Amino acid sequence: MADKETVIGPETQISGEVRGEEDLIVRGRIDGKVHLTQTLTVEKGATLQADVDVRHLVVSGTLVGTIVASESAKLTSTARVVGDLASPRVIMDAGAAYRGRVDMGDIAAARAAVGSRAVQRPAASEKPAIRPAPPRMATPARAVIAGKTAAPAAVAAAAARPMAAVSGTPAFASPPAFPRVAGAMGAMTPAWAKKKIRRR
C-alpha cells in the first residue's frame, strides 16, 4: 500500500469532524466539519454540509456551510454553494451557483468565526468564537418579551412587597430579584432593537 490519497467515495457518508494534513477528495457526503491544511475537492455529485477550513478549496458539487480557504477557493461551473466564504483568492466559473457573503480580506477573523457563525460587528470577532454566539442569538427575543412585561412586573413586584414584608424573609428575598432581572433585560432592549432595525 503506497501513498494513497484520501477519498470519500460516492456511496460513503461521514457525519462528524474530519481533520488532516493532506488532500481530501469528496465524492460522497460529509456532514459536520472539515479542517485541512491542504486541498479539499468537492466533486460533482458530492454533498458537503459542513463548516470548512482548508488551504485550497475546489467545489464542483454541493457545499453548504461557512467556508474559510486560506489561499484560494474555486467554484467550478457545476458548483452549488451556500454560505459565507472567506478567502484571499476567489474564482467563480460561469454557471456556478452561490449564495452568501464573500470576504477576501480578514481571513483570521473569518476563521475565528467559523465555529460560531455570528459575525455581526468587529467586537464579536475579537472574542473567542464559540461562546459569545448563543446568548447573542437568544437575547433579542427575550429582551422584547422582557421589555413588554417589565412595567407590569414592576407593578406586581411593588404590590407584592408590603405583603412579603409581612410574611417573612424567604418571600421578601425573592421578589426584589424579579424587577432587577426585568430591568437589566429592559435596559438592553433599545440597543438590540436598534441593531435589528439597522440590520434590516
Next chain:
Amino acid sequence: MANTVIGSSIVVDGEITGEEPLTILGTVKGKISVAQSLAVEAGATVEADVEAQTVTVSGRLTGNVVARERLELKPESKMVGDAKSPRIVIADGAGFKGNVDMDV
C-alpha cells in the same frame, strides 16, 4: 477507484457509513458501518464500533467488531474489543483481547 480511503494524516471523529469498500490508513474515532469490506491498514488507528461484511486489521483497532462474513487479524495488528463473526482468522503475531463470538 470507487472506494473510500482515509489517508494517514486524516482524523475522522464521528460516524462513517457506506456501501463501498473502506480503507483506513489514518485515525477514525466513533462508529463505522459499511456494507462491504473494511481494511484497517498498518499504522492506522480505529477507535470505533465496527460493522462490515469483512474486516481486515493490520493496524490498531479498539472497539467491538461485527463482521458479517469474516474477520482477519494480520500479524502485527492489535485489537481490543469483542469480535463477532462466523469466520475469524488470527495470524501469528497478532494481538487480541476481547470476546470471540462465532455464533456457534
